Every structure is written in C-alpha cells, then in structure tokens.
Amino acid sequence: MARTNGAFLSVRDLVVEYTAEDQVIHAVNGVSFDLERGKTFGLVGETGAGKTSTAKAILRILPDPPAKIRGGEIYLDGEDILKISEKEMRKIRGRKVSMIFQDPMTALNPIMKVGEQISEVIKLHNKVTSREATERAVKMLEMVGIPGDRYEEYPHQFSGGMKQRVVIAMALACSPELLLADEPTTALDVTIQAQVLEMINKLKKDFNTSMIMISHNLGVVAEVCDDLAVIYAGEIVELGSKEAIFDRPTHPYTVGLFGAVPTLDEEKERLNPISGLPPDPSNLPTGCHFGPRCPYATEQCSSEKKVLIEIEPGHYCRCTRVINQEG
C-alpha cells in the first residue's frame, strides 16, 4: 500500500453522494488527508460542508440509501476498509474505530441503563463474562468522572454534560485506535465543554489514540488539533498544521471564517461576514465552489476546476490567487 505514506489513517479522493428525489447531492467531493498515530486532525467547516459525511464514511455508517460512497479509498493501518466485508467492518467499528456523536440526548438509548450501554460494547468485542464487562463499564464511568454507582441509572437522570461523558466512555470502552469526534462539545455549556475537552486531551495522551475532531468552532479546534483541514462544499480548501493555518490563513474562505467570528482575544468594532450563502450541494457552482462568495474572484475562478497547491511545506490551499501571487 504505497499510497498511504505510512499514515495510520489515509483518506484518498473520497466521494459521497446522496440521492433525493432525482436530485444528486454532492456532499463530499474528493477529500484526501492523512492522520498519523496519536495525532489529532481537525475538520472545520459550516453546516452541510461534508464533515459528518466524511466521518460516517470512515465508519461506513452512512445510511444507504440515500447515501452512497461513489469513490475513493480509506486506508486504516494500510488496509482499504471500503473493500472489506460488512462482517469484518463490524469488528472494526466500536473496537478499532469509534465515534462520539454530536448530540448526547439522541445518541443514548433512553430505555437502557447507561452502564449497560457501555458494557454492551465491551461484550460485543471482547471474550468476557457479563460480570467482567460490568466491572470494566464501571471503570469507564469512573474514568470520565461519573461515580460507578450510577451504572444502574437511565439517561434522563443525567445532565447534558454527564450524558456526553457517558457517550465518550462508550466510545472509549474498547480503547479504540481511532476516535471520530463529531462536534462533541457543541451541545454543551462552556464550563462543561472545558471539562470535556480537558478529558479528551488527557485520554488521548494516556492511550495514544488518534482522533478526528469535527467542529465549526475555531477555538475548539485550536485547543485539541495538530493538523486541520478547512472544508467547504465537500472539498478541502485549505490543509496544514494548526500553526500554518491559524498564523497564515490563506484561502479566502478560511480568512473569511476568522474575520466573521467575534473572539475574546481581540476587539473587533465590526465583524466581517462572508457575503452570500453556502452553495446548494445539488447544484454546485462551476470552477471554484467558493467563487460566488469570494471577494477576490475573477472570471478565471468560475471556469476552471481548482486543485490543492502546496504553498509551503505541508500547507495546501485550493486557490489560484495564491499561485498568481507567488508569480
């Protein structure tokens, strides 16, 4: 598998489409990135950019129909998991790769004790007795800061932050090598978010887990990621190390995102919103998808397909303006 560059996870030219009433929705349009063991990769973008579809494709849990993986390869530890059987995939899910979903209120079964929801995962993937599974589930609860004697309680007896911690305990129950975190703190209050991020960072360190962090919040990404990709209309528009992208954002969309958010770090008299609206994914603009909203767009931008260009070692950008500037 020469194409994986020795990375633990390597996504190559992933294409995901949804079919709805004769319309084809282009959710993910050729996304490629690599993730090394023990590192955290951030996927940043707005609603409908294709972040969650990418993560679900990696776990192969996209609802089919309407969703279809139309192309690409996903190498996990050198093996293309899009080619293996569903039976083999089931062994990977929850054990080697697991996911923290955005909304803890819907990710838990409301009529099942929280402890049992955790021990279920353990039993499924390990040859253990019920008692051992229970013991391990109690340990997992304690690890995420929930007293073990709450094993017997139901999700409605927990606060939002605690429910999210249960979801995290479940995701980590089999010590996965790759964790997909889809907006794990978006539904939480800031003080609880701080607790959860702190915990995720600690667990990552303790278990050397690789992670993909999906978020629209630049602050959260800055906090936990090593590398990141900014994704727009199903395409990566900028890719690089956290330092490269936060210090030298280059793509007009990335620059726009930074200008549009108020922060506690600096005073802005007025925000600089990105004009217009995200494109309709069933009818994407030709050429550069961001062109219609871009303050620098030229005629050329709407005519030719853009590719990712390496603008400095390891820092890629999908914009011709950059090449023109470089001469």
Next chain:
Amino acid sequence: MSALVEVKNLKKYFETPHGMLHAVDDVSFSIEQGKTMGIVGESGCGKSTLGRVIIHLLDSTDGSIYFEGEDVTEVNSSKLRKLRENMKIIFQDPYSSLNPRMTVEQTIMEPLIISGRFSKKEREDEAERLMAMVGIDQRLRMSYPHELDGGRRQRVGIGRALALNPKFIVCDEPVSALDVSISAQVLNLLQDLQDQIGLTYMFVTHDLSVVRHISDDICVMYLGQLVETSPSKELFKHPLHPYTQALISAVPTIDIHHKKERIILEGEITSPIEPKPHCRFAKRCKYECKPCHAPQQLEEVLPNHFVACCRVREINSL
C-alpha cells in the same frame, strides 16, 4: 437617569411537583436608552425567563418592571397592547418561531394588522420598508419559511419585531442556531439598526464572545441570580466573581501561541428548586467557606462594577 427599562427585585418562580423553582430570583438592573445590555449565563440560569418576564410574555412573581420611568409590572390588557408595541422579542430558533403557513409578508405585516391603525396600502408600504431594512429581497415576499435558509428566517423574525417601531427588543440567542458566516451578518444587522433608529437591546446569550462584541453592559447570571454586572470592557478586563472568572477562562481561544490558564469547575450544579439561601455557586467554587452560606448581595466593588460574592475583595486582592 435615562433608563428605558429598569427592573427591581424581579422574581419569577415556577411551581413544580418538588417545590418552587426559582428561575429568576431577586434581579435588579437598568438598561439605558440606545444601549445593549448583555445577559450571559449557562443553560438553566434563567436568562431567557428573565427576558420573557420583562416583556410580559410571562407574569412576574414579585418585584417591579419600569418602562420609560413608568411602573408596568401590573397592566391591564389595553395597556399591555400598547406596551407590546414598544417591547418586542427575537427568538433563538428561526425554524420554530415563524408560522409555517404564513408568507414573509404576512408574518411581517401581522403586528400592523393587529394594531388596527393602518390601511391596507399603508401596511403594504410598511412591510416593504421593513423588508428592505432587514435585507430581505422583495421577490421573497410570498415565500414561506421552509423556502428560506436560517439567516433569512432570522431576518424575517427581526423584521416582524421592528414593525410598529418598538423602542426595546429582547434578543434571545438570536444567532445561536446560525452558522458563523451567517451569524456575523445578523449581528451586523442588529448593530446597524441600533445606530439607525436608536433601539435598545437586551441581548440574552450563552456565547461570551458574542456578548462581549455586542454589549455595552453585561449581567452575568447563575441559577436565577445576578452574580456580576459591569460595563462590558471592564467585565472582560477584570472579571471578579469566581464564576465569571471560570466562565471566561473556559472559552476556547484561537490564540494558539498563548495557552491560557483554565479554571475547571468541579462539583455538581445546585438545584434551582427550593434552593438554600447560600451562594448558589458555592458548591462548585474553590473559595467556598462559612460566610458563603449566607445570602450574597450585589456590592459595588469597583466603580460601576457590582459583584455578589462575600470574598470578592480577598480573592482579587482589592
């Protein structure tokens, strides 16, 4: 004194099977004409309830509300109708706060119809003016909410709130449901409208970055009570209450080169049902001690900067 809105010792309790839930408990503050008061706090702190009580969507349990110097705590229905023309609200969720069976124009025009003071022609002209003001294209006049994206829907909500030229608008998390690039457009619109027509806002949000950006003054709420209030700049420069300090420290920063000292709160949140007279933050506070078991009073610790914490001077070495 040019306070447009003033509340004094305002209380709102809800009855539950387990006792009284103290959603808003003895809150006092005033908002000056043309200014923005930010109300910030986490879910369940009573910030939305506070906004609703002030504009009479909910009845208060105790305390008083003054509008333009007049006591409007108890009003009869004709008075309330007049009052409602001056006090409006923009809701958090532009998906559920618009009637799905009314067009954009009908939605914006409805308050004008209810007032009964305008002819059909006047209403249409006014709706057109309001749509232009909030940046909705005329061609969307006959569109229904499901045909619009979140940002446009929120603009419709704002347009409806502006009908009848109110003086005061409660903005209840107006951008929380929107994507970042769209939320910036809506925040700018709200600021422009304030500059143009001198609106007074009460801006309720859990988002500290947004509240700092838009507010002149800020109240921090914790479980129904005000714990700190001061001008916005002062609050972020010198947060004095241990809860405010933790809250500000918890916001993830995009400054990747300066890692900030983070205060992680431990402990469980006190129940707002029949709470003890203690400081409600005490259970999560690292400075908790004996005096914290008495009711805490807002005190002017620095000029114009009020804090409800008995150890505030000691903690901040003032």
